[in-house]
Amino acid sequence: MRLLLVEDDPMAADLLIDRLRCDGDIVAYAENGEAGLAQATQDAFDVLIVDRLMPKLDGLTMVRQLREQGADTPVLFLTALDSVDDRVAGFAAGGDDYLVKPFAYEELRARLEALMRRKQLAQDTMLTLADLTMDVIARRVTRGAQEITLQAREFSLLEYLLRHKGQVVTRSMLLENVWHYNFDTQTNVIDVHISRLRNKLDKEFSAPLLHTLRGRGFVLQSADKLGDL
Amino acid sequence: MRRLLRVSSFRAVLVYLGLFLASTGIVLLFLHGQINRALTSNNDKAVWRDAAMMNQSYALGGLSEVEKLVAQQSQLSGVGVYLLADGLGRYIAGNVPAFPAPADTQMQEEGWLHLRLQAPFAEARARLVRFDDNLVLLIGRDLSAQQATMADLARSFFIALLLLAVFGVIGGGLMGRQALARVENINQSLRAIISGDFSARIAPSSSQDELADLEAQINQMLARIESLMLAMREVTDNLAHDLRSPLTRLRARLEKLSLSAQKTGQADDIEQGLADIDQLLSLFTAVLNLSRMEAGTGDMQQQKIAVKPLADEVMELYQAVFEEAGWTLDYVVDKAATTAHIIGDRHLLAQALINLLENALVHGVGSPPHLTLSLTRRDQQIIIAVTDTGSGVDDHQLAHIRQRFVRLDESRSRPGNGLGLSLVDAICRRHGGQLHLSNHRPSGLRCEICLMVRE
Structure with a gap:
């Protein structure tokens, strides 16, 4: 850069x-x-x-x-x-x-x-990563052949992660951009939402996509490409 | 009306009016008595004159002369009352047929009698003239004309008093309203200032009275407060900048050290150092925010905010956190509260609510842990209440927990800096509302954010 x-x-x-x-x-x-x-x-x-x-x-x-x-x-x-x-x-x-x-x-x-x-990335309406696909307009998320049902905020969270796929996103970036709050919270509120999203996204699949990087944040990426981060 | 009664000038007008009416009433009463006495005295003189004339004619011509004169006088249409009678009280001449019964006769001062008579007379004031043992004359004046005059007079006086009272109250009301409008003007400016607008001033009035002096003094005081606030703001901003710069360098140095220390095994110490800096910084930020909020120098948006969507958002963010921690949740919104709006800052209010939720999460764990968030409309207020099932707070400590750095957890082992509730309190007051804390039965703490609803 x-x-x-x-x-x-x-x-x-x-x-x-x-x-x-x-x-x-x-x-x-x-x-x-x-x-x-x-x-x-x-x-x-x-x-x-x-x-x-x-x-x-x-x-x-x-x-x-x-x-x-x-x-x-x-x-x-x-x-x-x-x-x-x-x-x-x-x-x-x-x-x-x-x-x-x-x-x-x-x-x-x-x-x-x-x-x-x-x-x-801002204009794309079809977002993909490996076998994960998000149709921003139809508000549909699929992984492989399976449809994943997300609540509104989970959808926004995943959309933000997908638009920044392969990049580390921090807790405060998520709080600012997904929930639009710009103050720090005392609890692990973002981690809880990430772990819920991960349950829906990764639980039934062999290759996890949503990873936590200790001390840095979260990243949405195929496991085999994590080494670059 | 009740508000008008509270205005001191109107109260003063009422008191003066009362005194004025009372003294005027006394004067009029005195006047009424004097006029009545003067009329009576005139009557008495006329009777004395009549009596003298009768005596004279008796001396000249005896009974026949008096009888003639009495008959003549009785013919005259007038107010004279005459009865000439013999020694046994039998009628000889006059316009009264007989002496009234003793019940209708009342003795008054100096030989005067008050009589109640048959028609055409009503009441009369009269006296007896005794010519000899066999001849007596009752002579007097009918009082009905005088009584009617006095009644008219009393009525006029009463109407005058009534008019005085009505005009006095109206005038006092107008004066009070005028004073009230100006006091209201002052109050409005002061309210703006209390809610944080230190540039507000009282609009100067055209009059040059003591109220105008007061307004000018208050404006001077406000200018002084504003300049102090600006100075304080500059100090806190400078402090923020000057403290953050070295902290930024310190943090960057530690991060750099941390990279090279991976090999030597001191990385944990350095990580801890970084965590310490972050904690220091978060405390510093919290103190700064709180100070700005309490001093009213902090920036605050003034937007119309729908309360329920704001609470929905915060609840949505935290529901997962509570559920993960094993809590059960209730979110209750009463019907009148669903459409309530307030004026304020969305971020600050969200932060206040989040502080209450996080507070419950750390300090309000009960068995089983349960949290209720409720939105209630009470008259012109919306109440956002967070209730937990924890152990609550000793009643005597309820008043203290909103103070800065107060932590009831003596060992200070639980997370927190003791500023959370202070900030919620300050945010509520900045929005013209209050934070109410109470113990919930059977156990738990209830925190209520009370804010004024704006339609």
């Missing part, structure tokens, strides 16, 4: 860039909004990671100007501002995702992957 990190804290940026490069990403760095805007317009990136509070040009203004110039590169805001209004302002300025500091690296990783692949 080609990434641009715009962050005014050089120490935090160093640490993050190290991790990203370890995972094979190509990372460019700008230490304020002005430099970030210049780089983002010059070079092509897959995703921009933008801090909100920065000298010279803050993240919101930078992204707004970028969008005005017609650039549609996905933007993930990385910020210490965590209120609902801050979040709304981030999306209004043209951000695509919003992550509050400090964050687990795996959370950022999962969200970057999701942002990169989002565009190509």
Whole structure:
């Protein structure tokens, strides 16, 4: 992935860039909004990671100007501002995702992957993985020859997982995108729903598709391809 | 009307009006008495004049002269009452045929008599003139005209008092209403501020009285509060930023260490360090959110929210969690509550309800564990109640558990930071509602979120 990190804290940026490069990403760095805007317009990136509070040009203004110039590169805001209004302002300025500091690296990783692949997946109405098929319009799910009956929310959950098949999705991504709540819960509520979905999806089949990755999240993928993650 | 009575200016008007009417009544009563006395005194003078005239004619011409004069006077249509009688009281002349019976005769001051007479007279004030042992004259004046005048006068006075009272009440009511409207204006602004809109001000009125002074003072106070709130908000935002930046670096360093420590076997310690940071952060976030909510500086959407779908969603999310944990659930919605709407923030209310559910899940485990979520409409309120079958809370502790960092679990071994109920409480108050906590019989805790319904 080609990434641009715009962050005014050089120490935090160093640490993050190290991790990203370890995972094979190509990372460019700008230490304020002005430099970030210049780089983002010059070079092509897959995703921009933008801090909100920065000298010279803050993240919101930078992204707004970028969008005005017609650039549609996905933007993930990385910020210490965590209120609902801050979040709304981030999306209004043209951000695509919003992550509050400090964050687990795996959370950022999962969200970057999701942002990169989002565009190509949004329009599909027939989603498939191995022998699993979802018809989004007819609201039918089949695995092999067998039809799987899902409740409305289970359907949304599976749809989200299918649209991000092969990617790690985190608990907070699911809570935000499937249930539309953006606060953390104290209980294992997402795990319970995942395990119920898994019961319907995998129980009667030999090859499980829905996997839990300890400390990272969940992934919908054929077992033989799990090694890449 | 009851509200009008509560207004101090209207009450003051009523008290003044009462005093004014009482004193006016006393003055009118006094006036009435004086007029009556003046009329009586006029009558008396006329009788004295008559008596003097009779005495004179008796001195000049004896019985025949008096008899002639009495007959003459009696002919005159007027108010004079005459009876000339002999020593045994037998009628000689006059317009009264006989002395009234003793029952109809009443002795008054200085030889005056009050008589009740036959028609055409009614009552009379008279006295006796004794010419000699054989000749007596009853002479007086009929009182009916005077009595009628006094009755008319009393009626007029009464009507005047009544009009005064009516106009006084109406005027007082109008004044009270005007004051009430202005006080209501102040109240409205204050309510807006209590619900978190610190930019609200009281609209200045055109008059320049003490109420206008009060409004100006309150507005100044509000401006001061607003600037303090903004300053505090800046502090919390800066604190959030300044604390998060080093925590972000610390977390990234630990994650980096964790990668290389896989080989040396210290990975568990580092994982624990990461978990500690996350716990620290979640506590910090909770305190910050709570402080913002309590101070009213936190952002809050003001949308119309249907309560039942919101509860449905939360229930749908948590039903599985409760079932997995071996709980049974009841979800009861009364008919009037199904369509209830409130104004507020969907996220915050969902969070409040989720906090109550998670609270029950951790602290309200009974045997068997059972949870009831109910939506009830009571007048203008919607009540979202979460009831568990756990051991409840000692009555004397009920008041404390909503305070910050209060955990009844002394060992603090159960998960939680002691802020959950505080946040629910703050969210309820931010929405102009309340959180009610009570023990449920036979056992369990009942938490009620009470909110005003908006049509």
